[in-house]
Amino acid sequence: MPGFLERVETALGDDSLKVALGRATERLASRRSTALSGLENSDLVRDMARRAKLGLLKDLAGNLETFERNLKKNGIQVHWARDGKEANRTVVEIARKAGCRRAVKSKSMVTEETHLNQALLAAGVDVLETDLGEYIVQLAGTTPSHIILPIIHMTKERIGRVMHERISVPYSDDPEVLCKIARVKLREAFLSADLGITGANFGVIDTGAVCLVSNEGNARLVTSLPRVHVACMGIEKLVPTLADLDLMLKVLGRSATGQKITTYSSLVTGPRRPGETEGPEEMHVILIDNGRSDILGGDLAEILGCIRCGACLNACPVYKHIGGHAYGDTYPGPVGAIVTPGLRGVAAWKELPDASSLCGACKEVCPVRLDIPRMLLQLRKAAVDLGTAPWTLALGLWGFGAVASRPGLFRLAARVGGFAARLLARDGWIERLPGLPGGWTRSRDLRAPAPKTFQQLWRERQARKPASPRPALPPVPGRPLGADRTRKDV
Amino acid sequence: MKVQLFHTCIVNAVYPEVGLSVAAILERLGVEVEVPLGQTCCGQPAFNGGFHADARKVARHAVDVLSATEGPILIPSGSCADMMVHQYHLLFAEDRAYRDKAHAVSERCHEFSQFLVDVLKVTDLKARLTLKAAYHPSCHLLRGLGVRHQPRLLLDEVEGLECLPIKDQEECCGFGGMFSVKNAAISGGMMEAKLGNLEASGAEAVVSCDMGCLMHLAGGLHRRGSKLKVKHLSQVLLEGMS
Numbered sequence: 001m002p003g004f005l006e007r008v009e010t011a012l013g014d015d016s017l018k019v020a021l022g023r024a025t026e027r028l029a030s031r032r033s034t035a036l037s038g039l040e041n042s043d044l045v046r047d048m049a050r051r052a053k054l055g056l057l058k059d060l061a062g063n064l065e066t067f068e069r070n071l072k073k074n075g076i077q078v079h080w081a082r083d084g085k086e087a088n089r090t091v092v093e094i095a096r097k098a099g100c101r102r103a104v105k106s107k108s109m110v111t112e113e114t115h116l117n118q119a120l121l122a123a124g125v126d127v128l129e130t131d132l133g134e135y136i137v138q139l140a141g142t143t144p145s146h147i148i149l150p151i152i153h154m155t156k157e158r159i160g161r162v163m164h165e166r167i168s169v170p171y172s173d174d175p176e177v178l179c180k181i182a183r184v185k186l187r188e189a190f191l192s193a194d195l196g197i198t199g200a201n202f203g204v205i206d207t208g209a210v211c212l213v214s215n216e217g218n219a220r221l222v223t224s225l226p227r228v229h230v231a232c233m234g235i236e237k238l239v240p241t242l243a244d245l246d247l248m249l250k251v252l253g254r255s256a257t258g259q260k261i262t263t264y265s266s267l268v269t270g271p272r273r274p275g276e277t278e279g280p281e282e283m284h285v286i287l288i289d290n291g292r293s294d295i296l297g298g299d300l301a302e303i304l305g306c307i308r309c310g311a312c313l314n315a316c317p318v319y320k321h322i323g324g325h326a327y328g329d330t331y332p333g334p335v336g337a338i339v340t341p342g343l344r345g346v347a348a349w350k351e352l353p354d355a356s357s358l359c360g361a362c363k364e365v366c367p368v369r370l371d372i373p374r375m376l377l378q379l380r381k382a383a384v385d386l387g388t389a390p391w392t393l394a395l396g397l398w399g400f401g402a403v404a405s406r407p408g409l410f411r412l413a414a415r416v417g418g419f420a421a422r423l424l425a426r427d428g429w430i431e432r433l434p435g436l437p438g439g440w441t442r443s444r445d446l447r448a449p450a451p452k453t454f455q456q457l458w459r460e461r462q463a464r465k466p467a468s469p470r471p472a473l474p475p476v477p478g479r480p481l482g483a484d485r486t487r488k489d490v
Numbered sequence: 491m492k493v494q495l496f497h498t499c500i501v502n503a504v505y506p507e508v509g510l511s512v513a514a515i516l517e518r519l520g521v522e523v524e525v526p527l528g529q530t531c532c533g534q535p536a537f538n539g540g541f542h543a544d545a546r547k548v549a550r551h552a553v554d555v556l557s558a559t560e561g562p563i564l565i566p567s568g569s570c571a572d573m574m575v576h577q578y579h580l581l582f583a584e585d586r587a588y589r590d591k592a593h594a595v596s597e598r599c600h601e602f603s604q605f606l607v608d609v610l611k612v613t614d615l616k617a618r619l620t621l622k623a624a625y626h627p628s629c630h631l632l633r634g635l636g637v638r639h640q641p642r643l644l645l646d647e648v649e650g651l652e653c654l655p656i657k658d659q660e661e662c663c664g665f666g667g668m669f670s671v672k673n674a675a676i677s678g679g680m681m682e683a684k685l686g687n688l689e690a691s692g693a694e695a696v697v698s699c700d701m702g703c704l705m706h707l708a709g710g711l712h713r714r715g716s717k718l719k720v721k722h723l724s725q726v727l728l729e730g731m732s
Contacts, residue, residue: 402547414503445709445712446709461510
């Protein structure tokens with residue numbers, strides 16, 4: 001895989017990506033804000049949702065054990081997977097034991113993380129994605145670029161070409177035509193599949209159930225038609241009760257797509273029971289760690305409260321410019337910039353937390369109010385503490401620390417630096433700088449420092465002042481509007 | 491009333507006129523302005539870069555200098571104010587000796603527009619200025635300090651000044667300190683989008699409360715050969731008052 005900056009250049013050079021991303025994120029962001037403003041007590045609901053998610057992290061192990069017991073009571077078989085390989089092996093083993101050869105999948109990010117499809121194919125199990133976006137991703141042989149809109153980066157023309165090339169249907173760029181074609185293909189697969197694989201949006205602890213939400217109804221077919229259903233679930237995806245699930249569903253649909261509620265919300269409570277005519281014969285839940293318990297103890301624990309709505313992606317100006325693939329791993333955008341280094345180690349992924357202006361738009365839209373900027377700052381610190389920063393930068397900031405803590409030296413540096421910078425300037429502007437600062441002049445000029453610093457001007461001004469200061473005007477009686485707004489404290 | 495002006499390093503080195511206009515407005519309102527001359531920087535560049543030890547060195551110095559003074563501390567930058575109000579907690583979390591001292595300083599800090607509207611309760615400065623302005627809410631001011639209305643209230647009271655609507659007004663301009671250098675391509679893309687929206691508004695000047703963002707936008711405008719000017723809120727207000 002090319003490096004982060006190369007991936008960024010590729011993304012920025014892709015004009016159709018810009019068009020596709022711009023259109024979709026703008027629409028989503030405005031629909032989100034309309035939907036949330038229509039939710040009664042939305043601030044309170046968000047606070048309660050946050051409390052429910054973060055509260056159970058305090059005893060995640062205990063909560064998982066309770067969840068496991070309640071799943072088993074419902075006749076669901078439970079498996080634990082330490083990492084992706086173990087998770088994939090478990091699915092393959094379940095398929096082998098039950099003699100399954102054809103799998104259908106509904107959308108699941110954790111199986112993107114573990115690369116389950118490759119593992120199944122290698123074991124001789126055919127697998128088909130049934131979420132429309134994921135289906136096209138699979139046909140195109142790429143990866144999703146958004147956690148809820150896998151093909152947000154593709155225009156309808158490109159989708160038409162992919163379908164034409166891969167499944168030999170006539171080219172069309174009419175979304176309705178393309179959907180109809182996909183529907184026919186997917187129906188065939190649903191009816192012949194013997195294994196259904198899903199993720200899990202939420203695991204409800206007290207009920208021992210798995211909640212799945214989708215807009216296409218495919219998750220229902222995946223969980224009800226094949227003989228065997230396997231739900232793959234990250235260990236952080238719990239909610240304590242059905243009442244808490246209600247909070248989550250209230251904010252999830254609204255934050256993700258601006259819907260009051262996702263079209264299909266399913267609560268799967270186990271395999272077919274005696275006397276029932278439908279449903280799988282066996283159901284399995286695989287609880288996947290894959291790095292999550294390493295996050296749990298540290299500064300990033302809060303990110304495990306993420307409900308994967310994607311609102312932070314749609315709000316992030318960086319994501320909107322570079323799209324999902326530039327992030328280089330399963331989870332893009334602000335949440336990915338934390339989850340990826342968290343799961344895989346910050347040393348190899350330090351560019352992600354750096355690629356943020358810390359504008360805070362993600363924190364503003366997060367339904368569970370995750371303090372993403374704080375976690376980005378802590379990851380940057382962790383990267384520096386590991387000694388991964390370029391020595392020039394480390395030296396520069398060491399120098400900054402040494403100089404800016406000594407006022408005399410700081411004044412001298414300002415004068416010397418200002419003088420040197422003015423030598424480089426033409427009419428007060430510097431057009432090109434060498435080395436790291438050259439990043440600045442790549443797309444903008446740099447205003448040269450002023451001939452005299454503020455402090456110099458201030459001293460001169462004070463010296464000129466008469467001994468007794470000119471009587472000042474009395475304060476203007478202004479409207480006290482906004483006077484009740486005080487500093488927001490964290 | 492007496493305030494301490496923490497002028498920020500960008501104002502000191504690049505935009506000294508902003509410090510002077512802030513002081514002039516305060517003095518007109520009957521507020522005495524003191525500038526602690528030992529001040530340097532709030533430490534944000536190193537802090538945001540992840541270099542907490544270096545940041546602490548600088549921040550400790552700022553805390554020392556400001557602790558020796560009394561009264562409100564006024565900062566003509568949403569970003570530096572947010573650093574001092576919110577991030578010092580994080581920076582000094584494990585530094586017992588400075589935690590309380592830094593907290594006391596944090597409590598005294600106000601951004602310029604916040605100070606006028608929330609503390610002095612002033613919005614109408616009897617200013618008159620014919621200007622088509624585009625207000626750019628800088629991110630740390632808006633989402634860090636939660637200052638959304640104060641600058642607009644002040645601008646609304648300026649007779650003859652028209653505050654034009656901007657597309658995607660609350661979207662980041664792409665500055666982000668070190669981000670603008672380390673991730674120059676993304677930062678440049680964000681800047682181009684912002685400049686396009688600002689120019690399309692028909693404004694003559696971009697008004698903001700952060701010279702970091704304005705230095706970045708001004709650099710982009712200069713490269714484009716644009717006539718659009720950048721101004722700190724205090725410059726616009728003072729111009730209208732004289």
